[in-house]
Amino acid sequence: MPASPRTARAINDRLALRLLQQRGPLTAGQLKEHTGLSRPSVADLVERLQGAGLIAVVGEAGEQRRGPNARVYGIVADRAHLAALDVRTQGVAVVVADLLGAVLAEGALPIDPALGTEPAVEQAVALLESTAREAGAGRLHSVGVGAPGLIDPGTGELRDSTGLPAWHRRLVAALQKEQPAAVLVENETNLAAVAELRAGAAQDRDTFAYLWLGHGVGAAVVLDGKLRRGASGGAGEIGFLPVPGTGGLPSATDCGGGFHALACSAAICELAAEHGLLIPQAAPSEPAAAAVVAASAAAVGQAPGAGSAVAGEGGAPAGGPADPVAAARFLDALADRIALGAASVTAVLDPGCVVLGGETGQAGGAALAARVERRLTALSPLATEVRAGDLGGAAVLRGALFTARDAAQDELFAGPG
Template sequence: MPASPSTARAINDRLALSLLQQEGPLTAGQLKQLTGLSRPTVADLVDRLAVAGLITVVGESGEQRRGPNARLYGIVADRAHLAALDVRTGGVGVLVSDLVGRVLAEASVPIGGDTGTGPAVEQAVAAVERTLKRAGLAAAPPREGVRARGRLHTVGIGAPGLIDPASGDLRDSGGLPAWHRSLAAALQERLPGARVTVENETNLAALAEQREGVARDRDTFVLLWLGHGVGAAVVLDGTLRRGASGGTGEIGFLPVPGTPSLPSAWDCDGGFHSLAGSAAVCSLAAEHGLPVPAAPDGPAAAEVIRAAVAATAGEEARAKGRTADRAGGRAEARADAAPSGAAPPADRFLHALADRIAIGAASVVAVLDPGCVVLGGEVGQAGGPVLAGLVEERLRRMSPLLTEVRASTLGGTAVLRGALLTARDRAQDELFAPRDRN
């Protein structure tokens, strides 16, 4: 049965808006080419979307061209605004953008572990309000009868822990600050004109890697989050999988060899977290004689790994120099050369860390066969291609399933980017929803 004229118009409008979001400003001729629609149909939809306040002329195409055919149409960026939050155990990051994702203001606020729930929530909410003010936005909704352009439309929050699939709320999780669970409700109360949504941080990181990072060419992959804690996000056939209780990817609780106990329903100590969490990474580095920061959090573990990768690269360069000397008949003893057959401490540390990470990765690969594992979080980004290559080498020995291992290019920023992308999608779902635009 053919679509009704109104349904066809709605489909065409949404297609054009999606293209303008993905490609940026386009002429009517470019929209015609990309959509395959006729020239009159494109002209009609451009008029409808402009009257609805969703698109506007933002410039002209080409230096010499003038007239209607040269007009570039783009989404009205200030039709709505978005806020994204990355909620961590030690603070919160905030970002405010317009509807097309252009960042207008951002901030990061530390929140001490001994801060009570009420004061911690107040600090986080105040940080959002200050960031909105710097972006030129008011927290209050527009007055009745005033067009809603420029308002804060959606707030996307990324947080560690489980999200209840029925309510969308953050579930009570052992080891996480109580203020995390109170933040969404407090923001909704203080920002009554906005929609507030919460998503697991690792899921948001995977969304960002799929849309803007190293997994853009993959419909199926697993993101292994390596930071203060560990987690995984599963994308199958282009769709993020959350599981029956919202807990897909809680790999920190995976029982593994090499730990003194088993994890419990309230504590992931004894699970994969005890092998690859930031405290475990710093402890492993200390065992290999490497300097470690006093606070073993995600950024600290990342710094340890960056230093190890740099040291390994330096040693490889020196080794190549020694080989060149010997080839030229100028071999000589060097004080900084490691004993024959002994690897430098940084190299041994990276190999030992890759052994640990491969245990969790191999478990995921055996069950899901994703074809690609992305090492995300601060640690995954810090390890870069060096650590990814070591993990991939071990997976080839441990599993018959061919799996590529890639290092994140977004690292710790992926959660904020994913929260922003999710907020933008949800805002556009409402603003771009099919409606009568005759």
């Protein structure tokens, strides 16, 4: 059945908006070329989109640069404002952006663990409001929130977890109450995987597994370009994966006997100490493991400045360049651990690619990724490429912003016709 004129107009408008989003400002002639529409149809859609406040003339093109054919049209970026929050156990980070994703303001706030639930929620909400004011955003259209823990796939709500601060769950409810915006909550590791897919190390892959290595561990699964959450939202809870070498088994309420015990930040720091490495000072919000892994990767690559993290003979702190032998042995041992979790994921999913993300995964760079890939090759007959993530801990905010932007554009770009 052919589309009605109204439906056809909406489809054409959406197509034109997507082109302007992906390619930047275009002339009417360029829109005609890329859409395949007739000149009158393009003229009509340009008039509709201008009337709806979605596009505007942003310049002129051509040698003479005058007349209707020279006008260059672009999306009105301040048609909607968006926000993204990265909610961690130690605090919260916020960015506010325009409809095209350009960051206008950002902020971060540590949350004292001893602070009560309501004061913590009030501080986080106040941070969002102050950052929005700094960005000049009178009203937020959509807010993407990345949080640790399970997200109920049916309701989109953050589920109760005994391992997370109570203010996490209350924050989402407070945002939904206080903000007229749509509040979209997603697991932090899932958002990081989306960010690596859209703007990071997995841009050329439509199927891959993402391993988050930060304070804790997690995983996300992208198959055929789509994030897979599982029946209860728990796909990728790899911290609970039973693996050898932990001295026990995980339980329904404690991942201490699972893969978490081998690859969390504290466990990696203990492993580094066993290899005579010193732990460099890290920012309060950053996992200490990321610093020692970065220094070791630099030492293996013979990069300067890694001496503060690696011990010399007999375990004493090195006064000069770092000992690349100690660093290499540590990275080898760490790769053995990471490969245990990665091998289980690849045996079930055969993703063809594993991205080592989070602050620690990014810090290891090619030195750690190559070692994990060699271990996987020995453990599994399935060919699997291992890459270091490009975005590190910033991937959560980036993914939350993508989520908010997609929601706003889906609504606004539905077409005025």
